[in-house]
Amino acid sequence: MLLPASDLPAELLHQDESIDDWKGSGTVLLVDDEAEVRRIGAEMLQSLGFTPITANDGQEALRIYQKVANIALVILDLTMPVMDGIQCYTELHRLDPDVRVIMSSGYSEQEVAQKFTGQGPSGFLLKPYTLSALRDVIRAFC
Numbered sequence: 146m147l148l149p150a151s152d153l154p155a156e157l158l159h160q161d162e163s164i165d166d167w168k169g170s171g172t173v174l175l176v177d178d179e180a181e182v183r184r185i186g187a188e189m190l191q192s193l194g195f196t197p198i199t200a201n202d203g204q205e206a207l208r209i210y211q212k213v214a215n216i217a218l219v220i221l222d223l224t225m226p227v228m229d230g231i232q233c234y235t236e237l238h239r240l241d242p243d244v245r246v247i248m249s250s251g252y253s254e255q256e257v258a259q260k261f262t263g264q265g266p267s268g269f270l271l272k273p274y275t276l277s278a279l280r281d282v283i284r285a286f287c
Contacts, residue, residue, distance in 0.1 A: 167193075167280060167284055168193060168194035169194045169195050169217075169283055169284070170194050170195065170217075171215065171216075171217030171218070172195070172196045172198060172213065172215060172216050172217055173190050173195045173196070173197050173216070173217060173218045173219070173220060173283075174197075174198050174199075174206060174209060174213075174216050174218070174219045174220070175187060175197050175198070175199045175219075175220045176199070176200045176201075176202070176203065176205075176206040176219065176220065176221045176222055176225070176230070176233065177199075177201070177222040177249065178201055178202055178222060178224075178225040178226060179222075180201070182222070182272070182273075183199040183201065186220065186279075187199055189276050189279050190279070192276065193276075193279070193283065195217075195283075198213060198216070201225075202225050202226060202227040202228055202233075203221075203225060203227060203228025203230065203232055203233030203236070204227050204228045206219070206221070206228075206233055206237070207228075207233065207236050207237065207240070210237060210240060210241075210244075211240065216244075217245070218245045218246075218247065218283065218286065219237060219244060219245065219246045220246075220249055220270065221234060221237075221246050221247070221248055222272075223248055223249065223250035224250065224251075230248060230249075230250070234246055246268075247268040247269065247270050247282055247283070247286070248268070248269050249270040249272055249274070250269075250270075250271070251271070251272045251273075268282045268283075268286055270282050
């Protein structure tokens, strides 16, 4: 037996969810220690028009950032082994003071902001994130 989730007709229930066909471009470095997050995140980035490159920790991200020209944006997980997101963010800023970083975490934005002294990341993405949340935070900085 299937029960409706709402008394509203389907067309009214989904009225807020407008189709947004915004597309970005450029290379995005996605850094996360979880393989599934990297895989799904890369697919989302591709669907938004970006060329994703992935790294599984902060050290690998720094190596990639130094080798690959014109990385438009870095999406950086906060909690990772080897080199965490805060350490990686600091090192990325030393390499390129203009680097644009979106911090990604399961912690709230306020909790993450407290971990930064001085200038923090360009944006924040709460995990787990949806395609629309990813699109919205990237669009705000591109």
